[in-house]
Amino acid sequence: MSKQRRATGLGHALFAAPFLISFIGLFLGPACYALYLSFTRYRGFGVARFVGLENYSVILAYDAFWTMLGNTLFYWVAHAVPMMAIALGLAIIVQRRAVAWTQTFKTLVFLPQILASVATALLFQTFFGTHYGLLDRMLGFDTPWLTDPDLARWTVVAVLIWRSTGYWFIVFLAGLTTISPEIDEAASIDGAGAWRRLWHITLPLMRPTLVFAVVVDAIVTLRLFAEPNVLLGRAGALAPTSVAPLLNLVVEQMRAGLFGAAAATGWLLFALIAALTFILFRLMRERAA
Amino acid sequence: MSSNTTPKSLFALPRRQALGLAGAALLPKIASAQGRQKITVWTWGGVERFKGRVEAFQRLYPAEAASVDIEIASPGKNDAEIYQAFRLALASGNQLPDLVQMNYIGLPEFAEAGALADLGALMKPFDADLVDGARKLSSYNGTTLAVPMQMKGKVWFYRCDLFEAAGIDPKAVTTFDDYMAAARRYRDKHPTSSMMNIGRTPIHWWYFMMLSHWPQTRVADRNGQFRVLSDPNFATVMDWLKTFRTSGLAFDTDDFEPAWQPAFAEGAIGGTLLSNWMTDFLPKFAPTQGGRWGLAPWPAFNRNGSEAGGSVMVIPATARNKEVAFNFASRIFLTPQGSIDEWLRTGNPTILRSARGEMLDRSAAMTRPAGITDAQWAITPVNFFGKDFLRPILESYEHFNVFPYDPTAQAELDIMRRETEAYIAGGKTREQALQAMQTSMTTRIGNPYRQ
Structure with missing residues (x-):
């Protein structure tokens, strides 16, 4: 190997080193350790006792795991569909200059995104509060928005939509700017109406952005924690099982000193996210083909 | 439980005996002999209360405080997060605090692991006064x-x-049926108010609070056998909670849910079975209701016991400055002047026999202090509840019992809550819920006493 090639290789390695070191030290290392812990009973200190696959089998047989998994999938599906539609719709409205004051409009739509998720949840807690919440007081109802599990799940969905729409609105707006206006103009001259142009030009060309949005939003939502717990938990306790996301089981087990079980649940969650991401990519790619 | 992990250098027998014999008077000499020392104290929910304790230590014991730097940290917003932080510190061996505040419910886990210092010798001089x-x-x-x-x-x-x-006399309410009958009478008289509150997810502290009434009840024995199915008191507590919930006589909210506080303020809740720390919250919840609230021990059907035992300070077995840490804690909580000062600052009643008389006398003679606003005076417990408000609290201490928590009490509580909520909601029968509790504890926790 020539001296120059060696120097180039060293340069590449040096450039990659910060990422590699942080990736190995802060992600891969802890992930491998968590994988090892998932086969043990461990209280967070002292001796870790090897128990094989016991943690996994116990969790999979635990009905709360399936309840929380169901809740998590519900939160994802129930918020993703309307949220994507709203965000894309708003982006199209702004791109086509269907509203005045577009800069102000963009800022207003994006505003919820800059609020801390905990602050957002507290805000909605005041709004949806049973008996004394703003909504109940305005409507003169006494609806248990935050305590009836069937309603409480939808309040979490409302928070998620409100909070994440602004972010995806900006992403979609950026995606729309990559579509040449000439294509749209040509279709318009050919007599295509607004809906046909949206359906046959805008959406197909936006597919890569949409795939990215759906996958990333799925990953974020499957790891949901703050919103349902701040909104529906109280006095230091997490949200009740009937409305809890899957990450609650991880946190609950860590709080209880069941680190092996927490690690196993974390890996099950990882497997779920990986599988779902793979399926979504495949589905989107097949549809594109 | 093992105490062998205590380092010999710090807790060697001669020193321990010497400390035990000499008592607290010797402690400041040890601190000053070793030069200026630093201790770290962990508490939850912010550092303000402990800053007040440090100021009190400096004010009451200036000579001892002069040789100690006290750093207060709050690595969690509640006790569960303190246990979590303490586990991590023990696992890494780094940045171990010298003093950790815990609720008693968290103590067995660390005690069984030998992670806490044996304070027997240091506590001996104070024992008789507790x-x-x-x-x-x-x-x-x-x-x-x-x-x-x-x-x-x-x-x-x-x-x-x-x-x-x-027409309800709290003293005449002794059985569970009496309690429910009183709730009915209360509702009949006050249609828009309730004598109690409970929502769909009863507050977590009620479980061990109610179970702590029976001295023989525990979740698991030391052989690791869970007793949820064999001890009828678990079923009893579940039935009580379900009756509270389904009676239609309770305000529909759980403690610390958003509706709880305004419900007190608006008079929708007219009673609550809780713990003495509520004297700190209730005046703030309903500041205009001063003079209208009374206190009593719980009715006889579940009078004994406590909420999570209570708060304690522990010293890690491997802490660097055990004696200095103990000296600080003992000065604040175990000396009459420290204990009275603590009560005046925080409202925590003294736990010392020798200070009770002074606390009651000062409470009875208390007048509005100079320099406080009307609003502050309105929510001062002695003004809000009346001058005799400490007596029912002290009476509740006569029935004080600490539940024999397992090292895995938090995990057990999570399981109990989950299954009880299913029972209350009608998703499971009582027997199904109890069976599920027993099975979950056995499979998920195993033997709580096995490391």
Whole structure:
């Protein structure tokens, strides 16, 4: 190997080193350790006792795991569909200059995104509060928005939509700017109406952005924690099982000193996210083909 | 439980005996002899209360405080997060605090692992002055491991005016049926108010609070056998909670849910079975209701016990400055002047026999201090509840009992709550819920006493 090639290789390695070191030290290392812990009973200190696959089998047989998994999938599906539609719709409205004051409009739509998720949840807690919440007081109802599990799940969905729409609105707006206006103009001259142009030009060309949005939003939502717990938990306790996301089981087990079980649940969650991401990519790619 | 992990250099027998014999008077000499020392104290929910304790230490014991730097940290917003942070510190061996505040419910896990210093010798000079409940709080399985700081007795808060109008005498309520009959009478008289509150997810502290009434009840024995199915008291507590919920006589919210506080303020809740720390919250919840609230021990059907035992300070077995840390904690909580000062600052009633008289006298003679606003005076417990408000709290201490928590109490509580909520909601029968509890504990926790 020539001296120059060696120097180039060293340069590449040096450039990659910060990422590699942080990736190995802060992600891969802890992930491998968590994988090892998932086969043990461990209280967070002292001796870790090897128990094989016991943690996994116990969790999979635990009905709360399936309840929380169901809740998590519900939160994802129930918020993703309307949220994507709203965000894309708003982006199209702004791109086509269907509203005045577009800069102000963009800022207003994006505003919820800059609020801390905990602050957002507290805000909605005041709004949806049973008996004394703003909504109940305005409507003169006494609806248990935050305590009836069937309603409480939808309040979490409302928070998620409100909070994440602004972010995806900006992403979609950026995606729309990559579509040449000439294509749209040509279709318009050919007599295509607004809906046909949206359906046959805008959406197909936006597919890569949409795939990215759906996958990333799925990953974020499957790891949901703050919103349902701040909104529906109280006095230091997490949200009740009937409305809890899957990450609650991880946190609950860590709080209880069941680190092996927490690690196993974390890996099950990882497997779920990986599988779902793979399926979504495949589905989107097949549809594109 | 093992105490072999205590480093010999710090707790060698001659010193321990010497400390035990000489008592607290010797402690400042040790600190000053070793030069200026630093201790770290962990508490939850912010550092303000402990800053007040540090100021009190400096004010009451200036000579001792002069040689100690005290750093207060709050690595969690509640006790569960403190246990989590403490586990991580123990695992890494780094940045171990010298003093950790815990609720007694968290202590067994660390005690069984030998992670706490044996304070037997250091506590000996103070033992005789501790009230019985506080002494229970300081020990685990026969070993003294904690400095007791706050007893959480079972206190019933009720609206005197509304109870009187409904013809309810709290003292006459003794059985569970009496309690429900009183709730019915209360509702009949006050259609828009309730004598209690409960939502779909009963607050977590009620479980062990109610179970702590029976001294023989425990979740698991030391062989690791869970007793949820064999001990009928678990079923009893589940039935009580379900009856509260389904009676239609309770305000539909759980403690610390958003509706809880305004419900007190608007008079929709006229009573609550809770702990003495509620004296700190209730005046702030309903500041205009001063003079209308009374206190009593819980009704006889579940009068004994405590809420999570109470708060204690523990010293890690591998802490660097154990003696200095103990000296600070003991000065604040175990000396009459420190204890009275603590009560005046925080409202925590003294846990010392020798300070009770002074506390009651000062409470009875208390007048509005100079320099406080009307609003501040309105929510001062002695003004809000009346000059005699400490007596029912002290009476609740007479029935104080610490539940024999397992090292996995938090995991057990999570399982109990989950299954009880299913039972209350009608998703499971009582027997199904109890069976599920027993199975979940056995499979998920295993033997709580096995490391």
